[in-house]
Amino acid sequence: MILGAALSGAISDRIGRRAVILYTLLIYSIGSFLCGLATDYWTLLLFRFITGFGLGGELPAASTLVSEISPIKSRGRNVIILESFWAWGWIAASMVAFLVIPAFGWRMAFFVGALPALFAALLRFKVPESPRYLEVNGKREEAERIVEELERSAGVESVKDDTPSKGIEKRPWYEEFKMLWKRENLRSTAVLWVIWFGINFGYYGFVLWTPSLLTDQGFDIVKSFGFTVIMCIAQLPGYFSAAYLVERWGRKPTLIVYFFGTAAAAWFFGHADSEMTILLAGCLLYFFALGAWGCVYSYTPEVYPTDVRGSGTGWASAFGRIGAFIAPFIVPILYSSFGTEYGFVLVFAVLSAAFAMVAIVIAIFGRETKGMSLRDTSE
Incomplete structure (x- = not known):
């Protein structure tokens, strides 16, 4: 996912957002299908790498496209609603695990995971390219045609734009990466990398690690299908409330509240001592964490200009995946080093601190983007 996010972001600034979404969706689906055909551990690992590459590349490209094509007043909300389908995917995956695997085996689960390839055809013909991307890359006529179609479908009178085209020359990917660290983008890049x-x-x-840790603590509830479904469902109000608040409060206050909320929920979870408190803390944790995720995806494309928006979003996502890689190794070390009782508390104290630190960074260095027009170039 690290490689997919980094490469797809840079590529989307060169060939377009829609094309990258289409290709990464196909890569993900092909990888999932091949996983169902794996004959040993190493081939499964290879095919899972392909699947992760596609997934890692699709996520930042999709949020960038939706951000660029949405009206200012609903831009943040639209991206978070898009990200809420992650929760629906969790629920669907839970149903596949519960219904399909016992009846048809694990291979069938991977074949089901390949079905998103069917959406590629719909994407190809129904989803337009970002007019803002086309404009910046000198494709004025195509951009105007798409805008006119969108205005016509919305019942809005089309207004001819006679301003000069702002087309820019293509830059090598490493030049685009360097642009992220120039003065006008430095603060945004540093803050986003910390957030991600x-x-x-x-x-x-x-x-x-939560299922394993709780089982070791003697709470077998985490093994139940009902627990999984409840945790998945708890994500949805987190997304929807965040989608409402980013357009009412703004991006920065909403991010701060949801990250501090996640920190508090993680601390509470570390001190849960019964199945009821585990359920309550777990629901709060997923509520705030996924609300925060949605806000991050909506906020990231907004702070960059169009000419490096894909690269900036992709690199931030890629750097964040390093944290996802490190955490699973640190958690068992913390847990085993301080004993079963104190180790459990310590694990969630550290995770709580991570979320709280992000909230503090946003509060001090973050910029508000609500109601602001997206910039087109870094110059």
Whole structure:
């Protein structure tokens, strides 16, 4: 996912957002299908790498496209609603695990995972390219045609834009990466990399290890299908409330509240001592964490100009995946080093601190983007 996010972001600034979404969706689906054909551990690992590459590349490209094509007043909300389908995917995956695998085996689950390839055809013919991307890359006529179609479908009178085209020359990918660290983008890049690293570290730290840790603590509830479904459902109001608040409060206040909320929920979870408190803390944790995720995806494309928006979003996502890679190794070390009782508390104290630190960074260095027009170039 690290490689997919980094490469797809840079490529989307060169060939377009829609094309990258289409290709990464196909890569993901092909990888999932091949997983169902794997004959041993190493081939499965290879095919899972392909699947992860596609998924890692699709996520930042999709949020960038939706951000660029949405009206200012609903831009943040639209991206978060898009990201809420992650929760619906969790629920669908839970149903596949519960219904399909026992009846047809694990291979069939991977074949079902290949079905998103069918959406590629719909994407190809129904989803337009970002007019803003086309405009910046000198494709004025195509951009105007798409805008006119969108205005016509919305019942809005089309207004001819006679301003000069702002087409720019293509830059090598390393020049685009350097642009992220120039003065006008430096602060945004640094803040976003902290946000993405922190949320990935904290989120995957508890998602991947919580079932094992709770089972070791004697709470078998985490093995039940009902527990999984409840945790999945708890994500949805987190997304929807965040989608409402980013357009009412703004991006920065909403991010701060949801990251501090996640930190508090993680601390509470670390001190849960019964199945009821585990359920309550777990629901709060998923509510705030996924609300924060949605806000991060909506906020990231807004702070960059169009000419490096894909690269900036992709590199931030890629750097964040390093946190997702590190956390699963740190959690068991913390847990085993301080004993079963204190280790459990310590794990969630560390995860809580990670979320809280992100909130503090946003409060001090973050910029508000609500109601602001997207910039086109870095110059």
